[in-house]
Amino acid sequence: MTRIGIAGIAIESSTFSPHRTTVDDFRVTRGDDLLARYSFLDFPDVEWVPLLHAVSLPGGAVTEETYAALSEEIYARLREAGPLDGLFFDIHGAMSVLGRVDVEADLIEGIRAVIGPDVLVSASMDLHGNVSWRLARALDLITCYRKAPHTDAWDTRERAVRNLVKRLRDGGKPLKAWVQVPVLLPGEKTSTRIEPARSVYALVDEVEALPGVLDAAIWVGYAWADEPRCQAAVVVTGDDLDVITAQAHRLARAYWDARRDFAFVAPTGSLASCVAQALASPARPFFISDSGDNPTAGGAGDTSWTLRELLGMPEVLQHTTIYAQIVDPAATAAAVRAGIGQKVEVSVGGHVDSGPCGPVPLNAVVEAVDSDDPVAGTAVVLAVGGLKVIVTERRKPYHLESDFLALGLSPRTADLVIVKIGYLEPELYEMAADWLLALTPGGVDQDLPRLGHRGIVRPMFPFDPDMPDPDLTPVSTW
Incomplete structure (x- = not known):
């Protein structure tokens, strides 16, 4: 045996x-x-x-x-x-x-x-x-x-x-x-x-x-x-x-x-330009990747910069927009205490990764509570106009339609779906009528030189774009 x-x-x-x-x-x-x-x-x-x-x-x-x-x-x-x-x-x-x-x-x-x-x-x-x-x-x-x-x-x-x-x-x-x-x-x-x-x-x-x-x-x-x-x-x-x-x-x-x-898997731009293109397009649902804080690449999941920007865009609040998601245990607990249909005032995100932006004030209505999510723990939906913000007790990626449906959200009928993700996972990819990748800040920023690598071996592409051809002779005798 x-x-x-x-x-x-x-x-x-x-x-x-x-x-x-x-x-x-x-x-x-x-x-x-x-x-x-x-x-x-x-x-x-x-x-x-x-x-x-x-x-x-x-x-x-x-x-x-x-x-x-x-x-x-x-x-x-x-x-x-x-x-x-x-x-x-x-x-x-x-x-x-x-x-x-x-x-x-x-x-x-x-x-x-x-x-x-x-x-x-x-x-x-x-x-x-x-x-x-x-x-x-x-x-x-x-x-x-x-x-x-x-x-x-x-x-x-x-x-x-x-x-x-x-x-x-x-x-x-x-x-x-x-x-x-x-x-x-x-x-x-x-x-x-x-x-x-x-x-x-x-x-x-x-x-x-x-x-x-x-x-x-x-x-x-x-x-x-x-x-x-x-x-x-x-x-x-x-x-x-x-x-x-x-x-x-x-x-x-x-x-x-x-x-x-090698190029990005989707057209890219700033968050503002991606939102403007999405709203001007007839394609629905239109997905936007909030790529800088992608939790499945290592992002903290609580970077609040994108949420702050979305709240400052009146046109976003006038459309059906789903934002998935931002982790904040305290804000989640406050929403649960308030209850569905009630107003809540919380400061969301920016507690762990405060570099791009600190906590964002949010005056919202609690639209949904799921207290038994196997990954997120508790997840809630906080609504500001047409913007539906998913806030979770623990970090969770939103890759499946069922993740949204569990909170009463229908991504297929939304105008915009903005997800902390890089390339779209298969279910979202098939669902999206169109898609843009927003180059947003966070711990997995797509702009690698902006992060400031110091420990990698140099020269290295793309940090040294004009470096000479390397010796690619394999080691094969050990």
Whole structure:
């Protein structure tokens, strides 16, 4: 019986966000609950050993105390588990911890200290993760998503597990070819819905199909952390050293050559210009991305700048406008106390991320209360004229139509739907009659030079647009 452990800590952390992620932000699963997370573990003659998996909505950097608690429990459970043949390492790849600069490498090296060098480890990652030399060296198999938005997230995890079981049965440790590409772009410029990412990522399937190749992957990297590992990367694994080395170089070169062609996935502009275009358009519903405080990229979720601007636009208040959302536990509680149909005076947002704007005074009518949202805790709708503002107890992304319907809101019949998001997730994308991406301030500002990176390796595109071509020779002998 082959014994395979399962462990991981998964979060995307913006070092530019003042939010701090603690244990309370993570959903931690162990035992049977962890096994139930995966529907594809039905391999004969495999004993799955659930250790610990922790996943959190993206946010600010993780506190050291939180990381220590989670990682030490993984190490302790590994020591108790007994000998393993393999480990499925289910991570995101863009976790930042206060005081550390390459925490996923720290985590796998800590795991290696317990399980030793011979246990086969297979990692599944988000394509917005970072792959340093230390991380690549400590893993045996590594793969990542091939689509953004990430409609293939669970396919990727299944591929990582399938490759692990296959190599444990008949292949042993594969060879690897790794290379970083000095390009750092936000996900909103690298969506595989459009060119050039669509064609660049199509090459991954071509490479994977070649004889001598087991898997191929391209990481965009994570743009809102300021660490040396933050840049694009390529890893190709297989059994033919010449082939995987050549193909890793091919993929890296394709990404580098396309660097100037990457553009935002939607037309962009200031919030004011996006609102003006939306109101002038007959398209309904018209979606606008409030991109600078996107909670699924690491934004604090309480940046109040956009809310302040919307309240100062009379034309917005005269149309049916949904704004999703802003987190403020105190304002949410005040609305619940007041009750549906009652007026409430609150100061909303700007308590965590006060840089762009402090708390915004809001005189509104409480239109809806949902006290049992599994993510938001309590969510309320505060109405000012036609503007319906969703305020939540906890950070929550609004990606599904059901998120709005639970509060009695109908995004399909609204004039404007303004969402803290980057590229629209699939349901919203299909719903939108038209869409603009507003370049708003916050911890995941799309204007990367405006954020002030200091820890990344330079030169780096687009920070150094005229930099010379880099050496993209893969490391493939370790």
